[in-house]
Amino acid sequence: MNFIYEDHKIYVKNEEGTVIVNATFPEISKGVVVVDHTYVDPSLRGQGIASLLMHEVYKHGKAMEYKMVATCPYAVVWFKKHKEFNDIIDEEVQARLAPECQI
Numbered sequence: 411m412n413f414i415y416e417d418h419k420i421y422v423k424n425e426e427g428t429v430i431v432n433a434t435f436p437e438i439s440k441g442v443v444v445v446d447h448t449y450v451d452p453s454l455r456g457q458g459i460a461s462l463l464m465h466e467v468y469k470h471g472k473a474m475e476y477k478m479v480a481t482c483p484y485a486v487v488w489f490k491k492h493k494e495f496n497d498i499i500d501e502e503v504q505a506r507l508a509p510e511c512q513i
Contacts (some may be wrong), residue, residue: 413466418443418465419441425452431459433467433485442477442500444507445485462498468495479504494513 411431420432422431428453440500445467450459464485471478477500480486485490486508 413463415470420463420470422488430454431463433482434461435471437476438479439475439503441475442479442503443471445478445480445482448482448484460484461488462507464492468498471498477503481508497499499509 411422413431414423418434420433421429422478424430429449431454432447432449433445434447435445438444444467445464448460448463450463467485468478476498478498479500489499
């Protein structure tokens with residue numbers, strides 16, 4: 411899978427140029443981004459692609475020295491399930507921004 415990286419977005423396009431995998435994580439304060447959206451085309455669901463995407467989001471965030479919070483339901487669940495990646499989570503901002511989405 412060929413991931414394309416932009417400032418606050420990681421995505422994959424198919425041969426026709428349609429985005430089929432996507433995650434966005436805009437900066438909400440200096441050095442803090444919020445994973446607010448993930449998408450996997452229905453034709454790819456059930457194959458672990460969303461988890462692979464979140465691994466890419468995490469690796470990119472680490473490389474950019476971001477702290478992260480999540481409001482996307484999939485991202486929240488992914489971070490809860492993969493505690494080994496919570497070193498990047500800004501727990502204070504997460505609690506303030508989305509208390510219903512505690513990781």
